[in-house]
Amino acid sequence: MSGTAAPTRARLPGLAPLAEWGMRHRVFGTWLALAALPLLLPSTALATSVVAYGLYALGFNLLFGWGGLLSFGHAALLGGGAYATGIAIAHYGAPWWAAIGVAPVAGAGVAFLMGVLAVRTRGIYFAMVTLALSQCAYHVAYQAVGWTGGENGLRGVNLREVALPFGMVLDGLDPRVRYGLVAVAAGLAVAAVSRVLDSPFGAALAALRENEARARACGYDVRAVRLLAFVLSGAVCGLAGGLLAIHLSVVPVETMHYATSGLAVMLAILGGMHSFFGPFAGAAAFLLLESAVARWTEHWPLVAGTVFMLCVLFFREGIWGTLVGWLRR
């Protein structure tokens, strides 16, 4: 290992320590990325979408990359949060802090209901149970037209102003204000997730992923740990949904569609499921690719699919995981 490391380090002076620094200060690094994102991407709207979907993928990866559980039902958690925020604003005219606040609660609530049933299963059965339950949630949203707008989607999620303490009022239609709101909320959530992963609970989750029988023998309550992880994942994904609702000012019923569940899997794998920042990188890469390629051909899914296949075949650690791996070598 050290034999191959020497020439690489000579070629790329300074980058290996940078990667080390990023690994050690992953929260601060993510915050820097959040601050730089609107300057790097072609539009603030795209940057806001990247942050919201990145947070969604991060929440999903809490269960997938760190807990080793592949869920195909995370659209219900994203949608739960999105509808909670959407209904709070569209039906009750809630202020921004309340509207954002209900999103993780709703996400965690939906996750608890799904988790109670799903954590009894493992592997493919876990994926199938979560998929089935999220389809139930989809049809509830589809039928509850009075609350969700059904097929037409929930419109009128208009956050016209963001009132801050000391009488400061920001214009909610300003893209920079919207990005700031979304980025700060996402930044706090990232810090919380990082703290959880560093806690004894995070270690228990990793132990379960590596060897369930051994973890059980050590005295861990497997179901309880998994349920808690599912609920935490739900809170993060719910928050992402709420931020997305505020960003787009509508909640389409497609948010709950199983394709959105698949998107989380894709973003996590594309970015790197074993790295903390990977899901964000996956979201940025995917959305940027999509918006750039769609500009000159309507066959952009062909390009996105090819990139995804290349990642799965040759870059098993995803874009970010591979990049960090190279830099640290």
Place this chain on the structure above:
Amino acid sequence: MIATRRATLLAAAALPLPALVRAQGTEGPIRIGFPTPLTGAFGTEAQDQVRAAEVAVAEFNESGGLGGRRAELLVRDDRLNPGEAATRTLELIERDRVDFLVGGLSAAVQLAINNVAKERKVLFNSISQSDAINEARDWGPTTFHEALNPHMTAGAVARHALPRFGKRWAFLTADYAYGHEMVRGFQRAGQPLGMETLADIRHPTGATDYSTFLPRIAGLRPDVLCLCNFGRDQQIAVKQAGDFGLKRNVKLVAPVLLYTARLAGGGPAFEGVVGGTSYYWRLEETVPSARAFNDRFRRQHGNRVPSDYGALGYGGVRTVLEAAKAAGGTDTAKVVEAMRALRYDYYKGPQYYRGCDHQSVQSVLVIEAKANTARGEADVFDIVAQEGPEERFLRSCEELGHKA
């Protein structure tokens, strides 16, 4: 330390970009954002909408534009997904600084675009069917609706079909807003004429097998089977109803009979099916503006004719550009006033926007599909009736929640 320095460098490199984009915004060309689902189930219709919109833009530019200001079409793929449409619309407004928005195909997508646009006071002319967009809850002063709505379409077809084909109706309905709104439209128009609804059978959108529904429908012995579904659903349902032998005793009726679905489905399957449409190219035999539009479209796009939804792309863009000309600029408030004042005949006969909800008051064509394509491949329908343009076929302003 290195990280911050690099971030600063990148930031410095990226900063001038948005500033440049913004600088062009005010005195450059007239920019029209055109979100439409180039990919997805309605891709064929969407691509035809783009072709027709290009015709409107080309005509405008050839006639000298607005005092030399040319028009520019910014087409974006919304993938038939309202969230995607909202993102693209935000980009079009915030980054590309478009003057107007035209587009949307599907109720949910146009409502999403409308919500984003009306909050930012950007004029949006919607070109696909929806009842909700007329209602006070969704509507805004900058919202216009060039397309038909389900109430008008279903009403016209019902008033044509009921006296001719019988009063006992069965509905096979795609279970989403479009289907529900169409059934509601048929029943409201049919009630005074004595319509009897035997059953309203719902199927999920994207269904490929209707064999479970068809025996049940045959058992009800209806006079009319009304297929309230769209696109590929309609195409498959028509074919399977024919294969099942239903067409021998039952008349098949659809609220919107799509040109593209008929082309894909084939003549024998569709023969005899009656439905409504906003436009069919053979309108050119009686309407001079339709002839002019078709000729221009043929010239620009390799001798093909515009489809129904395609023509709406032309109507939607042309009205906005003509209004900008009349207003002498792109100031939204003035263009809205000019749009409200338009009395136009651009491609299908006289039209105007109703004052309270900006719904385009226009004719609805009732067409019948035929197998014999005497005038070539594109000759697939006969126009059997035409209703309107009259405001009494629309829901009243009060019913929609607008103050009179």
